[in-house]
Amino acid sequence: MASTPAALLRRPGEPLRASFLELFFDLAFVLAIGQVSEVLLADLSVAGAARAALLLLPLWWVWVVTAWFSDWFARASGWVQALLVGTTLGVVLMSVAVPEATGGRAVLFAGAYVAIQVGRGVVTALALRGHPLRRRTLRVLVWFGTTGILWLVGAAWPAVRVPAWLLALAVDYGGPRLGWPTPGLGRAAPGDMRLRGGHLMERYQQIVIIALGELLITTGLVYSDTDMAAAQSAAFLLFFAAAVLIGLLYVTPAGRYLGAALDERDPSRFGVAANDLHLVMIAGVVATSVAANLVIEHPTDRGSGMAVALTVAGPALFLTGRVALSAGIYRRLSWPRLLGLLGILGTAAGGGYALPLLGVSATTVAVLLVVAVLERRIARTESVPPTTRAGR
Template sequence: MSSSPDALLRRRDEPLQASFLELFFDLAFVLALRQLSLVLLADVSVAGVARTALLLLPLWSVWVVTAWFTDWYDRANPRVQALLIGTTLGVLLMSVAIPEATGDRAGLFAGAYVALHLGRSIVTSVTLRGHALRRRTLRVLVWFGASGIFWLAGVVWPGVRLPAWTVAVALDYAAAPLGWPTPGLGRAQPGELRLRGRHLTERFQQIFIIALGELIITAGLAFSAAGLGVAHSVAFLLAFAIAALTGRLYVTPAGRYLGAAIDERDPTRFGVLAGNLHLVMIAGVVATSVAADLVIAHPTERAPGTAVAITVAGPALFLAGRVGLSAVIYRRVSRPRLLGLPALAVIALAGPAMPLLGVAAATVAVLITVGILDGRSKRWEAAPE
């Protein structure tokens, strides 16, 4: 096994398709997203939403940083493969801790998160000794080391856990847009952060499919537990329709141009923005998963405002993220998707007067309408300017 710094970096002729270990890594997020949906289902309130968001953010940070890592480094290199396997284990440990991540399992959740980020950065910085790109890895190591102090402080002192972890998340998400500025090492330049658009686009699509898979699994489990009554069956079909419509609205037509936009623009800005917008969309799918469970279990009941809100919020978050993604790619707004947002807001206001099944049916009608109008207006979504 070659230990030269260049042996760690990606090769120009390396295939752009995701490797087996990247897909293996994605599988860990089936458990992670399922655990997050259960946490939110157990507490459908503002506090429950905030807690779920606080746990989703570091998990998404792991996924995005790993996607960039596999784009920068040679996936056939044994060290890279070992780090991918270790990161997969780290995500699984974080997932196991999620139900009590802000309580008794805080050490497992935060410890695994800090260990996988620091471990990866240490291994790559040691291997790249003497190479110009080592500065990039050292900057990342310093920033994750700084946020790690707050993650671990929250473990040691439960009284400051939530504010400390909030600061840690803020540091982790501010680092890349700022270029990881570090005393003595400067700020990362666009040339150091070059990404392959086709590879990153494929990775985004794969993790989004994983999220949709978790939604389908949740709907299937809820349907199995509720029985095969007419109302439960209709609710299950509506949940499946939302999953299918969400998938269709995601892949067409911007998927053809996202890769080109990443290749042509500053990855420090556009690559991070694309990742954050995918976070919004995946948060929407997690909320939709919770809503599917609620609607299938209680289809004919008039639910409280929080249940109605979560039922509408999932598709609304997805559409908001999808509108934003189209806007940054094409530098103009998808009007059909944008019009879906006020329509969903109307459903949220009228929802408490309807059974949950009616709220879900109205939401499906909005997504179908958006899909039809979007198909008719594809002409404006030509290649990026």
């Protein structure tokens, strides 16, 4: 274990590539994303979607703060490695609790969340005694300690559970935007929140791959339980194509320049915004995974309002997050993605409810394909990072 504060902090020149334990931590999110998808599949209603969102938000915030933590501190340190393993266990426990997180397993879900966020802060603050950067850790710890009370009160008192957790999430997500202002400790300066763009870009790519992996697993498992009739096989191929296209659209072309933008922009603004936009994209993949269950099992049915909405919402949410992220990187809108988003939304407004679910899926995948082709053509002219070009 590290014996001095300096041994705990990230060393100059430390590789940008994710460590083995960071990748191991990401594996816990295969379970987490799958469980959230099951919650939504079990309750295809607006209330069910809201509940799934309520559970996805704290899971995502654990991933974000852990990505920051592993960038700020030396991943070779025994303390850091132990905390990454403990965080992985916490995420698995949160995921186990997800199906009943707003009911009988609320204490497990909230308790694991608080243990991760507060426990990491306590250990890090103790290890950084005497070092100036301890103030940053203490600010974050005070904020998570405050919201931890709300999480535990909500878990123990069902009557206030949802309002307490919503308030806790608002404070958790608002902290870095405000610099975690704390009496006696002040507010974090932009330099205190500085992250290595190359490392964070890789971490984002990995969590997107994890989400797409869960989509592929769902698609394959659902298809394996069908009769593999022609319509079901077509639906399976459509969702496989959707996963491929979402992956291509994520990395082309602006995804290659996200790291440079993170290095050059204000981390309390662009960095935090990038976290939120990736959450929107992950939510889109979750919705697509749920839609895969519905469409592959019943491809020729004219779906209910929620079935059609989810089939359309998945790609639409992904493109919404990707349009906004591309706009942040290039300081302009990506018109192919914007037109694609409008085209997908038009699927619902222009007759999606009159089509069989297979037809709705085919339309959204066709739109994704058109957007991908247009983006590929534009990518040939986007060979220079946007932050190095005039007017960008």
